[in-house]
Amino acid sequence: MSELKGACIIGQSGGPTSVINASAYGVIDTALHNPSITRVLGAEHGIKGVLNDRLFDMGKEDPKELELLKYTPSSALGSCRYKIADPDVDDTDYKRILEIFKKYDVRYFFYNGGNDSMDTCNKISKYMQKVGYECRVMGVPKTIDNDLYGTDHCPGYASAAKYIATSCMEVYQDARVYDTGMVCIIEIMGRHAGWLAASAGLATEFGAGPDLIYLPETNFDLEKFLSDVERIYKEKGNCMVAVSEGIHYADGSFVSEAKTSATDGFGHAQLGGLAALLANAVKERTGAKVRGIELSLLQRCGAHLASETDIEESYMAGKAAVENAVNGITDKMVGFERGVQGGKYLCKTKLLSLSEVANTEKKVPREWINAEGNGVQKAFIDYCLPLIQGEPNLPKQESLPRFAKLKKVLAK
Amino acid sequence: MSELKGACIIGQSGGPTSVINASAYGVIDTALHNPSITRVLGAEHGIKGVLNDRLFDMGKEDPKELELLKYTPSSALGSCRYKIADPDVDDTDYKRILEIFKKYDVRYFFYNGGNDSMDTCNKISKYMQKVGYECRVMGVPKTIDNDLYGTDHCPGYASAAKYIATSCMEVYQDARVYDTGMVCIIEIMGRHAGWLAASAGLATEFGAGPDLIYLPETNFDLEKFLSDVERIYKEKGNCMVAVSEGIHYADGSFVSEAKTSATDGFGHAQLGGLAALLANAVKERTGAKVRGIELSLLQRCGAHLASETDIEESYMAGKAAVENAVNGITDKMVGFERGVQGGKYLCKTKLLSLSEVANTEKKVPREWINAEGNGVQKAFIDYCLPLIQGEPNLPKQESLPRFAKLKKVLAK
Numbered sequence: 059m060s061e062l063k064g065a066c067i068i069g070q071s072g073g074p075t076s077v078i079n080a081s082a083y084g085v086i087d088t089a090l091h092n093p094s095i096t097r098v099l100g101a102e103h104g105i106k107g108v109l110n111d112r113l114f115d116m117g118k119e120d121p122k123e124l125e126l127l128k129y130t131p132s133s134a135l136g137s138c139r140y141k142i143a144d145p146d147v148d149d150t151d152y153k154r155i156l157e158i159f160k161k162y163d164v165r166y167f168f169y170n171g172g173n174d175s176m177d178t179c180n181k182i183s184k185y186m187q188k189v190g191y192e193c194r195v196m197g198v199p200k201t202i203d204n205d206l207y208g209t210d211h212c213p214g215y216a217s218a219a220k221y222i223a224t225s226c227m228e229v230y231q232d233a234r235v236y237d238t239g240m241v242c243i244i245e246i247m248g249r250h251a252g253w254l255a256a257s258a259g260l261a262t263e264f265g266a267g268p269d270l271i272y273l274p275e276t277n278f279d280l281e282k283f284l285s286d287v288e289r290i291y292k293e294k295g296n297c298m299v300a301v302s303e304g305i306h307y308a309d310g311s312f313v314s315e316a317k318t319s320a321t322d323g324f325g326h327a328q329l330g331g332l333a334a335l336l337a338n339a340v341k342e343r344t345g346a347k348v349r350g351i352e353l354s355l356l357q358r359c360g361a362h363l364a365s366e367t368d369i370e371e372s373y374m375a376g377k378a379a380v381e382n383a384v385n386g387i388t389d390k391m392v393g394f395e396r397g398v399q400g401g402k403y404l405c406k407t408k409l410l411s412l413s414e415v416a417n418t419e420k421k422v423p424r425e426w427i428n429a430e431g432n433g434v435q436k437a438f439i440d441y442c443l444p445l446i447q448g449e450p451n452l453p454k455q456e457s458l459p460r461f462a463k464l465k466k467v468l469a470k
Numbered sequence: 471m472s473e474l475k476g477a478c479i480i481g482q483s484g485g486p487t488s489v490i491n492a493s494a495y496g497v498i499d500t501a502l503h504n505p506s507i508t509r510v511l512g513a514e515h516g517i518k519g520v521l522n523d524r525l526f527d528m529g530k531e532d533p534k535e536l537e538l539l540k541y542t543p544s545s546a547l548g549s550c551r552y553k554i555a556d557p558d559v560d561d562t563d564y565k566r567i568l569e570i571f572k573k574y575d576v577r578y579f580f581y582n583g584g585n586d587s588m589d590t591c592n593k594i595s596k597y598m599q600k601v602g603y604e605c606r607v608m609g610v611p612k613t614i615d616n617d618l619y620g621t622d623h624c625p626g627y628a629s630a631a632k633y634i635a636t637s638c639m640e641v642y643q644d645a646r647v648y649d650t651g652m653v654c655i656i657e658i659m660g661r662h663a664g665w666l667a668a669s670a671g672l673a674t675e676f677g678a679g680p681d682l683i684y685l686p687e688t689n690f691d692l693e694k695f696l697s698d699v700e701r702i703y704k705e706k707g708n709c710m711v712a713v714s715e716g717i718h719y720a721d722g723s724f725v726s727e728a729k730t731s732a733t734d735g736f737g738h739a740q741l742g743g744l745a746a747l748l749a750n751a752v753k754e755r756t757g758a759k760v761r762g763i764e765l766s767l768l769q770r771c772g773a774h775l776a777s778e779t780d781i782e783e784s785y786m787a788g789k790a791a792v793e794n795a796v797n798g799i800t801d802k803m804v805g806f807e808r809g810v811q812g813g814k815y816l817c818k819t820k821l822l823s824l825s826e827v828a829n830t831e832k833k834v835p836r837e838w839i840n841a842e843g844n845g846v847q848k849a850f851i852d853y854c855l856p857l858i859q860g861e862p863n864l865p866k867q868e869s870l871p872r873f874a875k876l877k878k879v880l881a882k
Contacts, residue, residue, distance in 0.1 A: 432663035
């Protein structure tokens with residue numbers, strides 16, 4: 059391997075997580091201290107910042123503020139959902155990216171995101187190879203959805219899972235406080251994979267969680283759902299349900315978009331969302347007091363409930379991306395491999411080819427879901443529980459979060 | 471004062487809070503160690519437990535589990551919203567209560583709740599005086615709404631305020647991550663008083679909170695709201711709004727129940743709630759990407775974000791109720807008085823007459839709200855900030871909350 063000297067760019071893309079900045083900090087901190095990397099640039103709003111020549115000089119930041127990135131939710135550099143064209147169809151963006159790379163002598167490109175971002179990263183990597191511009195391109199994973207292919211789990215997932223499980227345990231206490239009973243439906247993110255909704259099962263495992271959990275990995279049956287809820291409500295006087303936003307009928311149509319028989323009259327699902335829609339259907343069937351709760355953005359930015367394991371692993375992923383790139387690796391995404399050391403959970407990084415990772419989704423294995431499709435199995439709990447461990451020592455100011463404040467000085 | 475020996479009852483009533491059990495523990499712990507109190511009984515579902523002769527023997531509980539009540543949200547004994555009759559109209563319930571008091575030789579009655587609960591407490595107190603049954607009756611305040619008369623603040627408020635402020639700060643990071651902009655509307659509890667929604671102003675004070683805050687203390691004007699949002703959205707590219715669920719038009723009708731011009735077509739406000747309704751109105755006006763977030767039950771059971779100050783004060787209120795009662799006081803509610811010691815916030819208990827407290831509401835002073843009625847003043851921040859201080863050392867199990875598990879042995 060020959061040493062490659064030059065600047066690096068770190069960009070963040072896709073929906074943010076509580077710990078995506080921990081990965082960015084892993085990249086920035088490691089890169090700032092690596093002699094092969096001459097300058098560390100942060101792209102504003104992901105690849106858009108490269109296209110618009112909006113790059114921040116991360117060396118100009120106060121190191122103490124940078125360190126706070128470990129505990130600051132959401133994408134501090136700004137994110138984007140920009141879909142880059144197929145270079146064989148339209149290479150305008152790629153030419154522009156190459157121009158910017160040359161302008162700043164960028165030899166390292168780190169892209170921090172999920173499925174779509176890995177696709178962008180892969181396309182840029184292949185283009186640079188094709189035109190013969192020496193640049194090492196590495197993907198740094200993140201997604202609360204936990205659906206990236208080839209890695210045991212994804213940075214960001216565990217903190218969201220911990221937020222969900224904790225919130226379910228708390229709502230469980232509240233939702234059964236009266237003797238009049240209640241059906242409570244909690245809507246959780248996850249359009250195509252049910253990892254997040256499944257994490258509500260951790261609350262159930264500890265005796266204070268949903269009675270029923272529905273994931274998009276199985277088909278949803280409204281009639282079966284209503285009779286499940288009715289049975290439990292009659293039996294216990296209360297019923298708590300967790301649903302993934304992506305649950306769908308056998309024909310593939312999303313429940314959130316479809317009109318249920320119970321909501322035919324109005325069916326403006328976009329207004330209240332899935333939880334409200336199902337709560338209403340339950341109310342019509344059972345007459346029970348109902349409440350629909352959508353965890354919404356809270357679940358993906360609830361850094362105050364982040365898993366310390368997740369924070370450290372997220373940092374490790376960013377660090378590994380830089381170290382591997384400097385050591386000659388390119389065209390890869392950092393992934394995680396689960397091991398055991400002294401009977402305890404252990405996580406190591408591994409490398410996956412970007413082509414393999416881009417646009418492939420990993421779902422919850424069917425055997426981790428119960429036969430009826432309304433709950434999770436112990437195998438899922440065993441998988442998820444180690445990931446949420448550990449409480450970070452959160453920086454506070456007057457008992458409120460003290461998030462990183464970046465100067466964001468544009469690179470000249 | 472003559473010593474009064476006998477059993478005590480503690481009951482919880484009304485909507486729960488994150489720390490109502492800390493007050494219950496203050497009563498139970500103090501009573502269990504007081505020689506004048508022969509037995510500590512916990513009423514299941516508040517006054518209903520007395521009427522139904524469902525009383526738990528708190529002396530049979532494991533002291534370690536009882537201690538966990540300090541960190542367990544919601545009403546561990548169960549709550550109720552039972553409206554007791556006027557004794558001059560119908561004294562059936564009162565006769566039954568007296569019967570149960572005699573059965574267990576109950577000489578102390580502690581009722582832990584908000585406005586309505588203090589009304590119940592007051593009526594029972596007056597009835598016992600009237601019939602000449604010696605029993606000391608004390609109210610122990612709780613309400614996230616912070617609207618009890620005569621006390622500087624209410625146990626439970628600060629923890630909810632801290633949850634709201636922290637969540638707003640986190641959502642603030644998330645809701646401006648893309649360069650495409652967004653209007654985010656957060657719906658906060660508080661039907662008649664805006665203390666909770668005002669606490670979102672703490673997030674703004676620290677540079678990461680709502681641009682606009684609307685409380686029920688002023689009349690809501692939809693047109694003014696839409697133009698406020700539009701102006702800020704055009705200026706900054708983002709806008710974050712906090713609204714109290716109780717905001718109303720000048721004619722007194724709740725915005726959540728009324729049909730706005732923008733929602734006339736469907737107006738099923740009960741489905742999505744106020745945040746969704748306003749988000750939709752903003753979308754129609756501005757074309758912006760919008761998101762409505764309802765903090766729902768999460769804000770009143772989020773014990774993982776409880777204020778240590780709130781927990782300790784809640785315990786103190788319960789303890790003071792028992793100590794005062796044993797010392798001969800009756801017919802009072804424990805309240806808080808704010809003082810300063812060495813330049814620092816200090817809280818002492820005081821006593822308020824139950825008649826005075828029952829059914830009176832305390833609102834946010836108009837001068838603590840800005841002239842335009844869309845934000846809070848520094849005076850509110852100075853009032854609220856000391857209350858949310860301190861992080862409790864939360865008991866955990868596998869990094870998830872370890873709540874109290876009570877045996878709930880029925881008293882014989």
